[in-house]
Amino acid sequence: MKKVILTILCGCLFYNCNKKPEVTPKINNSDTIVSTEIKTDTVPAFTKELSLNKISFKIAVTGNQMTITPTGLSIDNRPLVRKIEGKITNAEIGDLNSDTFPELFVYTISDDSNKYAKAYGFSVNNGKSVSDISIPNITDDPKLSKGYSGHDDFAIVEGILAQRFPIYTEEGATSKPTGKTRQIQYKLRNGEASRILVIDQTIEF
Numbered sequence: 001m002k003k004v005i006l007t008i009l010c011g012c013l014f015y016n017c018n019k020k021p022e023v024t025p026k027i028n029n030s031d032t033i034v035s036t037e038i039k040t041d042t043v044p045a046f047t048k049e050l051s052l053n054k055i056s057f058k059i060a061v062t063g064n065q066m067t068i069t070p071t072g073l074s075i076d077n078r079p080l081v082r083k084i085e086g087k088i089t090n091a092e093i094g095d096l097n098s099d100t101f102p103e104l105f106v107y108t109i110s111d112d113s114n115k116y117a118k119a120y121g122f123s124v125n126n127g128k129s130v131s132d133i134s135i136p137n138i139t140d141d142p143k144l145s146k147g148y149s150g151h152d153d154f155a156i157v158e159g160i161l162a163q164r165f166p167i168y169t170e171e172g173a174t175s176k177p178t179g180k181t182r183q184i185q186y187k188l189r190n191g192e193a194s195r196i197l198v199i200d201q202t203i204e205f
Contacts, residue, residue, distance in 0.1 A: 050093040052102035055124060059106060061088050066106065068122065068130075076129040085118060086110040094156040096188035097195070101127055103188065105161060107154045114150030119161065123188065123195045133188070134196040138163070144184060144202065149175050161186040161197060167204070180204055 046061040055072040061084065068080040086108040096103045101124035110116040121133030138144045152165030164183045168175045182204050186197035 046088045048091050050091060050102075050104065052093045052095065053100055055102055055127070057091075057093065057102075057104050057122075059091050059104075066120070068104070068106075070124075070130050072127075073124065073130065074128050080122065080130065082120065084108050084120065086116070089117075089153075092156045094159070096156070096159055096161065097123075098159070099126075101125075103133065104130075105154065105156065110150070115152075116150040117152040117154055117163070117165075119154045119163075121161075121197065131194050134191060134194055135186075136197060136199070138184065144182075144199075147178070147182070157185075159187075160200060161188075 044060040044062050047059065049056060049058045051057075055070065058069045058071075060067045060069075064084055066082045066084045066088070068082070070077050070080075084106075089107045089109055091104065091106045093102050093104050095101065103124070104122040106120045108118050108120070110118075119135050121135055122130050123133050124130050138148060147167035147169070148165060149168040150165070152163055154161060154163050156162075162183055162185050164181060166177045167180045167182050168177055182202065184202050185200045187200045189196055189198050
């Protein structure tokens with residue numbers, strides 16, 4: 001009798017050892033959430049397409065990343081990816097050096113109450129490729145930045161890039177607008193490494 005029971009127990013143990021356990025598939029909730037977030041984040045907050053003389057630029061901004069995709073260049077149409085500061089407000093195209101090839105400018109403003117404006121520029125090189133334009137910061141010039149407290153904007157006006165802002169009495173909490181406006185006009189020139197904007201004239205009114 002004991003031999004029979006021992007034989008049955010051994011058989012049960014052998015069956016359980018060789019039986020493959022059932023595996024319940026796991027759902028990774030974190031992966032699902034991440035996938036949803038990526039899908040949402042990839043929707044551009046700003047898109048615009050501009051063309052001049054058969055060369056086009058498609059601008060797409062997602063978060064603080066700007067992607068500019070050119071078309072119509074004879075050699076290099078690879079996208080340009082740049083980090084931007086603040087919120088994009090507009091983009092314009094024009095021919096600032098009268099070479100029949102376009103320049104592209106993208107404008108942003110800061111997220112604070114002063115709304116400081118910034119311009120990002122790109123110039124086409126003889127229809128073959130595109131490169132960045134070096135743009136001066138007026139805060140580096142004590143004379144030009146006197147009374148500057150943000151609230152400025154950029155625009156292409158008759159072959160130049162204009163930066164306009166209200167003039168304030170002084171910096172700090174007691175700063176007040178004087179009612180006057182300063183406009184700085186930039187022209188495009190060839191620099192040593194890239195094209196640059198240089199100040200052509202300054203107007204106050």
